[in-house]
Amino acid sequence: MLLEITDLQVFYGRIQALHGVSLYVAQGEIVALIGANGAGKTTTMRAVSGLRPAAHGRIRFDGEDITKLRADLRVRRGISQAPEGRGIFPGMTVLENLDMGTYARRPGREQRQQDLERVFGLFPRLKERRMQVAGTMSGGEQQMLTIGRALMARPKLLLLDEPSMGLAPMLISQIFSIIKEINGQGVTVLVVEQNAQQSLSIADRAYILETGLIVTQGKGRDLLADPAVKAAYLGVA
Amino acid sequence: MKFLIDNFWTLTSTGLTQGAIYALIALGYTLVYGVLQLINFAHSEVFMVGSFFAMWTLNALASHEGHAGALLIIGLLVLAGIAAMIGSGITALFVEFIAYRPLRRRNAPRLVFLISAIGASIAISEAFGIFISRNILPVPQLVQPKVVLTLFGSQIYNMQVIIVAASIVMMVGLDQFIRRTRLGRGVRAVAQDQDTAALMGVNKDRVIALTFLLGGLMAGGAALLYTQQFGLTRFNVGFLLGIKAFTAAVLGGIGNLRGALLGGLVLGLAENYGSALVGSQWRDVVAFVLLIVILMFRPTGILGESLGKARA
Numbered sequence: 414m415l416l417e418i419t420d421l422q423v424f425y426g427r428i429q430a431l432h433g434v435s436l437y438v439a440q441g442e443i444v445a446l447i448g449a450n451g452a453g454k455t456t457t458m459r460a461v462s463g464l465r466p467a468a469h470g471r472i473r474f475d476g477e478d479i480t481k482l483r484a485d486l487r488v489r490r491g492i493s494q495a496p497e498g499r500g501i502f503p504g505m506t507v508l509e510n511l512d513m514g515t516y517a518r519r520p521g522r523e524q525r526q527q528d529l530e531r532v533f534g535l536f537p538r539l540k541e542r543r544m545q546v547a548g549t550m551s552g553g554e555q556q557m558l559t560i561g562r563a564l565m566a567r568p569k570l571l572l573l574d575e576p577s578m579g580l581a582p583m584l585i586s587q588i589f590s591i592i593k594e595i596n597g598q599g600v601t602v603l604v605v606e607q608n609a610q611q612s613l614s615i616a617d618r619a620y621i622l623e624t625g626l627i628v629t630q631g632k633g634r635d636l637l638a639d640p641a642v643k644a645a646y647l648g649v650a
Numbered sequence: 651m652k653f654l655i656d657n658f659w660t661l662t663s664t665g666l667t668q669g670a671i672y673a674l675i676a677l678g679y680t681l682v683y684g685v686l687q688l689i690n691f692a693h694s695e696v697f698m699v700g701s702f703f704a705m706w707t708l709n710a711l712a713s714h715e716g717h718a719g720a721l722l723i724i725g726l727l728v729l730a731g732i733a734a735m736i737g738s739g740i741t742a743l744f745v746e747f748i749a750y751r752p753l754r755r756r757n758a759p760r761l762v763f764l765i766s767a768i769g770a771s772i773a774i775s776e777a778f779g780i781f782i783s784r785n786i787l788p789v790p791q792l793v794q795p796k797v798v799l800t801l802f803g804s805q806i807y808n809m810q811v812i813i814v815a816a817s818i819v820m821m822v823g824l825d826q827f828i829r830r831t832r833l834g835r836g837v838r839a840v841a842q843d844q845d846t847a848a849l850m851g852v853n854k855d856r857v858i859a860l861t862f863l864l865g866g867l868m869a870g871g872a873a874l875l876y877t878q879q880f881g882l883t884r885f886n887v888g889f890l891l892g893i894k895a896f897t898a899a900v901l902g903g904i905g906n907l908r909g910a911l912l913g914g915l916v917l918g919l920a921e922n923y924g925s926a927l928v929g930s931q932w933r934d935v936v937a938f939v940l941l942i943v944i945l946m947f948r949p950t951g952i953l954g955e956s957l958g959k960a961r962a
């Protein structure tokens with residue numbers, strides 16, 4: 414098991430956002446975590462990457478307990494998160510943002526070039542814009558940049574928080590096929606999404622989160638066919 | 651008015667010299683503010699400690715009178731500069747570890763940091779006043795004053811050239827460090843977004859310590875230059891100078907490295923032109939009136955942006 418979360422509880426002050434979430438992600442999988450606004454998806458991601466402490470429960474990664482590990486050290490273990498929204502460094506250029514992705518592992522010149530080529534291969538737009546100040550890019554371009562930057566860390570586990578948010582419909586299906594492609598290159602992916610249709614169709618397995626609790630889990634395509642899921646998350650009556 | 655016009659170039663060169671020292675100290679305020687949104691009021695003492703280290707080094711090494719060779723003087727100045735930078739750097743780190751880090755651990759409200767800053771400032775200054783001396787202490791000036799060039803009829807002294815040149819070298823070095831190196835990118839990352847920086851594997855505490863250290867090194871350099879310009883120091887030498895440098899940082903746009911440079915120079919010039927106009931006893935008043943006027947029209951300072959957003 415690459416990632417294993419057991420009975421995770423997370424608070425914001427007195428507000429409890431997660432009431433005991435358990436889930437796992439196996440090596441090589443794409444796992445989707447879907448749920449309505451405020452269900453606790455981002456909170457789960459932040460707990461895994463270490464930005465939010467766990468009040469209770471355990472997070473194991475790659476065979477080790479990382480529940481108490483600092484966020485910056487989790488990156489070194491191989492967890493890389495593309496944060497929700499425009500989580501870029503607005504004052505840095507695209508290239509500098511991508512270089513930040515390699516901060517922890519300090520690649521050599523050749524390694525860095527190789528990794529850049531790989532990211533530019535997935536997102537040609539970033540190559541055209543590499544000298545642009547990231548804060549002036551469009552929302553969709555910034556979204557690509559956060560994913561590209563997370564890949565620069567060469568993670569074992571890639572955490573994507575709403576990668577399709579704010580993207581045009583054309584780009585949305587493109588982003589999901591890129592996620593598949595990244596997964597095909599050997600990266601395990603945990604993806605949080607509002608877009609249940611798309612994420613369920615690429616996911617090996619999926620969890621549905623409701624107000625801080627996992628209410629349903631199963632294979633991506635089984636959930637797609639589930640009438641209750643259809644009604645609640647796919648906008649089908 | 652006539653005095654201002656007659657002495658314009660002399661006032662300009664004095665102003666730039668003064669301004670260069672302000673700018674070096676201002677960098678410390680701006681760096682820490684850029685990363686922590688905190689005014690490190692103890693930075694004035696970081697400067698003061700540097701000036702004492704410069705004094706001790708020069709007293710120990712330059713005691714024998716007579717005309718030393720240029721190489722020896724340069725060597726001594728470099729040594730004293732290194733000593734001052736070490737003294738200031740250690741003081742800056744000390745302040746961060748003792749006065750701020752424990753508060754960050756406890757998520758203390760902003761106001762508490764401010765009080766801690768003022769406390770650290772007074773404590774360090776008074777410790778030097780009590781354990782070392784409350785008097786004005788002379789510092790050996792190694793460079794014999796000499797006019798090196800005459801510009802538009804005004805005389806430029808060697809020390810002025812040294813101060814401006816040394817300041818520029820230090821500032822360019824810092825600027826390049828922040829812009830081009832991996833650690834510098836880490837500093838900018840934490841300044842722009844602490845959470846995202848952590849997601850990149852940046853150790854926030856280490857970056858914060860680094861910014862204090864960098865600010866300290868700049869203040870140490872400024873301290874040596876100051877002692878060589880004025881030939882003295884005192885336990886409270888940082889007080890007014892710190893406020894002026896802080897003013898310069900705000901003037902240029904706090905959080906912005908190049909703003910600190912610009913703010914320092916503008917302040918140095920304005921003080922000199924202003925005191926020529928209305929009398930030198932008004933020098934400090936001119937500085938603060940300028941601050942108020944500029945902030946009225948440009949609340950974020952001349953250059954405005956923060957360390958994070960600035961491409962600098």
Ligand SMILES: Nc1ncnc2c1ncn2[C@@H]1O[C@H](COP(=O)(O)OP(=O)(O)OP(=O)(O)O)[C@@H](O)[C@H]1O
Nearest residue numbers: 425428430448449450451452453454455456457607
């Ligand atoms: N910083 C915070 N302070 C207080 N409460 C918070 C904070 N961040 C999130 N919450 C609360 O925690 C709960 C879960 O929030 P979270 O951001 O994890 O939801 P989400 O599933 O990611 O929603 P969305 O789809 O809108 O992004 C919500 O009720 C939210 O109001």
Ligand SMILES: [Mg+2]
Nearest residue numbers: 454455456497
């Ligand atoms: Mg969210």
